[in-house]
Amino acid sequence: MKSITKITLAILVFALVSPILTSCSNDKGCTDPVALNFDKKADKDDGSCIYPTPTPPQTSNQSSVTLQFDHQFNGASVTSANFNTIQYTNAFGNQLSISKLRYLISNVKFHRGHPHHDVVSTTGYKLIDLTVPGSTIFQINEPMSKGEYEGISFTIGFIAADNISNFYTDLNAATWNWPAMLGGGYHYMQLEGQFINSSSATVNYAFHYGTAREITATNDTIFHPNFGTADLSNTAFQFTADAAEVHLFVNIDEWFKNPNTWDLNQFSTALMPNFQAQTMMQQNAASVFVLDHVHN
Amino acid sequence: MKKPLLYTTFLILVLFYACEKDDEKVIPTPVPPPPISSSPTPAPLTIPTIFAQTLPPPLIPSNNPQTVEGVALGRKLFYDPILSGNGTQACASCHAPANAFVDTNRFSTGIDFLQGNRNAMPIFNIAWNFTDKYFWDGRALGVEGQAFGPVVNPIEMHNTWVNAVSSLQSHPTYPSLFNAAFGTTTIDSVLVTKAIAQFERTLISANSKFDRFLLGLEALTPQEASGFNLFMDQQGGDCFHCHGSGGNPLWTDNMFHNNGLDATFTDLGLGAITSNSADNGKFKTPSLRNLVFTPPYMHDGRFQTIDEVIDHYSTGVVMSSTIDPMMEYATQGGVQLTPSEKADLKAFLLSLTDNDFVVNPAFQAP
Numbered sequence: 001m002k003s004i005t006k007i008t009l010a011i012l013v014f015a016l017v018s019p020i021l022t023s024c025s026n027d028k029g030c031t032d033p034v035a036l037n038f039d040k041k042a043d044k045d046d047g048s049c050i051y052p053t054p055t056p057p058q059t060s061n062q063s064s065v066t067l068q069f070d071h072q073f074n075g076a077s078v079t080s081a082n083f084n085t086i087q088y089t090n091a092f093g094n095q096l097s098i099s100k101l102r103y104l105i106s107n108v109k110f111h112r113g114h115p116h117h118d119v120v121s122t123t124g125y126k127l128i129d130l131t132v133p134g135s136t137i138f139q140i141n142e143p144m145s146k147g148e149y150e151g152i153s154f155t156i157g158f159i160a161a162d163n164i165s166n167f168y169t170d171l172n173a174a175t176w177n178w179p180a181m182l183g184g185g186y187h188y189m190q191l192e193g194q195f196i197n198s199s200s201a202t203v204n205y206a207f208h209y210g211t212a213r214e215i216t217a218t219n220d221t222i223f224h225p226n227f228g229t230a231d232l233s234n235t236a237f238q239f240t241a242d243a244a245e246v247h248l249f250v251n252i253d254e255w256f257k258n259p260n261t262w263d264l265n266q267f268s269t270a271l272m273p274n275f276q277a278q279t280m281m282q283q284n285a286a287s288v289f290v291l292d293h294v295h296n
Numbered sequence: 297m298k299k300p301l302l303y304t305t306f307l308i309l310v311l312f313y314a315c316e317k318d319d320e321k322v323i324p325t326p327v328p329p330p331p332i333s334s335s336p337t338p339a340p341l342t343i344p345t346i347f348a349q350t351l352p353p354p355l356i357p358s359n360n361p362q363t364v365e366g367v368a369l370g371r372k373l374f375y376d377p378i379l380s381g382n383g384t385q386a387c388a389s390c391h392a393p394a395n396a397f398v399d400t401n402r403f404s405t406g407i408d409f410l411q412g413n414r415n416a417m418p419i420f421n422i423a424w425n426f427t428d429k430y431f432w433d434g435r436a437l438g439v440e441g442q443a444f445g446p447v448v449n450p451i452e453m454h455n456t457w458v459n460a461v462s463s464l465q466s467h468p469t470y471p472s473l474f475n476a477a478f479g480t481t482t483i484d485s486v487l488v489t490k491a492i493a494q495f496e497r498t499l500i501s502a503n504s505k506f507d508r509f510l511l512g513l514e515a516l517t518p519q520e521a522s523g524f525n526l527f528m529d530q531q532g533g534d535c536f537h538c539h540g541s542g543g544n545p546l547w548t549d550n551m552f553h554n555n556g557l558d559a560t561f562t563d564l565g566l567g568a569i570t571s572n573s574a575d576n577g578k579f580k581t582p583s584l585r586n587l588v589f590t591p592p593y594m595h596d597g598r599f600q601t602i603d604e605v606i607d608h609y610s611t612g613v614v615m616s617s618t619i620d621p622m623m624e625y626a627t628q629g630g631v632q633l634t635p636s637e638k639a640d641l642k643a644f645l646l647s648l649t650d651n652d653f654v655v656n657p658a659f660q661a662p
Contacts, residue, residue: 083574084574099574099621100621165543166349166350166541166542166543169350169351169352170352171543172350172351172543172544173351173352173424173426173544174549175536175537175538175540175541175544175549175551177536177541177542177543177544179528179529179530179536179541180528180542181525181528181529182530192621192622193621194621201627202617203615203626203627204619204620204621204623204624204626204627205621206621206622206624269621269624269625270530270531270534270624270625272530273529273530273531
């Protein structure tokens with residue numbers, strides 16, 4: 001009697017429990033985790049899966065733009081590896097070396113082409129220093145709309161409104177300041193090295209460019225902003241990629257060439273307070289930068 | 297009979313319950329560990345107003361934040377001769393607070409009475425050394441990197457790091473101080489240099505008369521103002537390209553230059569480190585701040601007085617292969633200042649003296 005009761009009970013228990021167990025592990029539904037109606041509880045697919053309609057990959061209509069500066073002298077590439085050796089000849093015929101090249105770029109503008117024909121201004125500035133790795137790449141803060149452009153322009157140095165004395169902490173740390181007595185603000189460029197002078201001696205030059213101080217015949221002091229302008233607004237290109245690189249040539253020889261042929265024997269040092277030298281630098285700046293190509 | 301039935305019913309209920317709750321498993325949120333009582337207290341640098349206005353934030357390595365316990369430990373280590381080979385010299389032996397953390401000897405003397413060929417360098421405002429290179433020749437990177445050198449230099453503290461660390465490890469209090477600062481009682485040279493670097497970064501000097509002038513709190517004398525004009529004038533002293541300005545009140549560019557001391561080089565300076573002959577004869581620009589406390593001058597301490605230094609730049613500059621192009625009057629021997637211009641320039645230079653810095657109680661021996 002007792003053993004029969006036990007067996008009966010065991011069967012009864014199994015009969016009661018097994019449907020619960022099977023119902024628990026045999027839920028039907030959509031078992032594909034990718035589907036919109038994926039059912040975590042389901043372990044048997046019932047063909048009910050619903051999938052999202054495929055959409056094309058998101059494309060941006062904007063490009064992240066960098067300016068990349070490649071330096072050359074009479075067509076020969078110049079990096080800091082080429083520094084300190086007298087190996088270049090300027091338009092006047094001075095043989096020279098380069099031991100430092102730092103300059104400031106700001107106020108970059110993109111000139112939009114068809115159909116807009118407007119000018120897109122950007123913020124930010126870049127101190128380019130050939131001895132600092134990576135500093136020849138200027139990441140533009142603002143993304144640019146993809147499409148056609150008529151060209152690009154920028155300021156060499158700062159326009160007057162931006163040239164605020166001691167304002168930029170990174171430029172202060174770089175000892176880039178321009179003395180207040182010469183108008184203040186910051187240097188625009190420092191190009192330094194040695195050259196062989198008319199007495200065949202090897203001497204230094206320090207081509208430092210910034211605000212120009214004019215002292216008039218009546219002893220008035222006038223500060224001329226004197227920043228340079230690279231106007232490459234007639235060199236059409238397109239931004240098509242999400243990341244676009246604007247490659248520019250920096251023709252260092254042009255600083256000595258056009259329109260003023262530069263004789264280092266006459267203008268080599270103490271050029272910062274030299275109004276004539278500063279004016280000639282500003283004039284020569286215009287042809288230094290050339291748009292090579294835009295890489296999309 | 298009744299009991300098994302009850303048991304079965306209960307089992308069934310449990311199974312139902314378990315099934316329904318299957319995908320509602322509650323993942324326990326990790327309980328944050330209780331704060332460790334020995335966790336060091338952050339002690340960010342107090343940035344002087346004049347630096348906040350003109351300079352980028354100080355350089356603090358992410359793996360060595362400033363803490364109360366770390367600075368205190370670094371201060372103790374800085375003044376403790378335990379780091380030297382025979383227990384006779386501390387960092388402070390040659391870097392004394394009264395002299396803006398340097399001594400006034402031409403060449404410092406090490407524990408074995410040996411001398412080198414370079415003048416010791418003062419220590420202040422190093423968290424704003426943005427080139428992060430140390431020593432006259434820039435051979436060390438970072439404050440921590442610098443601190444590795446003197447302990448084992450044979451002409452300085454002439455110890456080994458194994459021995460220095462062993463002395464600290466068996467000391468009655470250092471293991472607990474390292475535990476408080478870094479959470480470990482196991483001392484090594486990296487932690488020693490981290491602690492010393494934390495202390496050295498607190499050595500901030502920004503309260504000279506000229507700092508107060510820049511903040512509009514104090515006026516310069518006419519002579520000091522004239523001297524500052526000469527400092528900034530390319531037709532005067534032409535000092536600003538390497539030695540800062542009102543925009544860079546560190547009074548150094550922290551770069552390396554040949555300032556026309558010698559026609560040929562007995563000490564190659566930076567060139568010996570870079571193996572680039574174009575760097576021969578170049579040495580780090582020292583700050584002009586506090587220079588009244590830090591004679592003698594130049595990397596080899598060749599000039600005893602500020603007047604001798606001004607005379608050098610005025611008429612003593614000699615040409616050499618690597619002379620800096622910013623030594624614009626080098627071919628004429630210097631900037632040719634008159635006696636009154638020299639006096640004015642010196643008056644300006646002395647306005648860079650921070651008298652509070654050298655007596656700051658937080659910087660003295662603990």
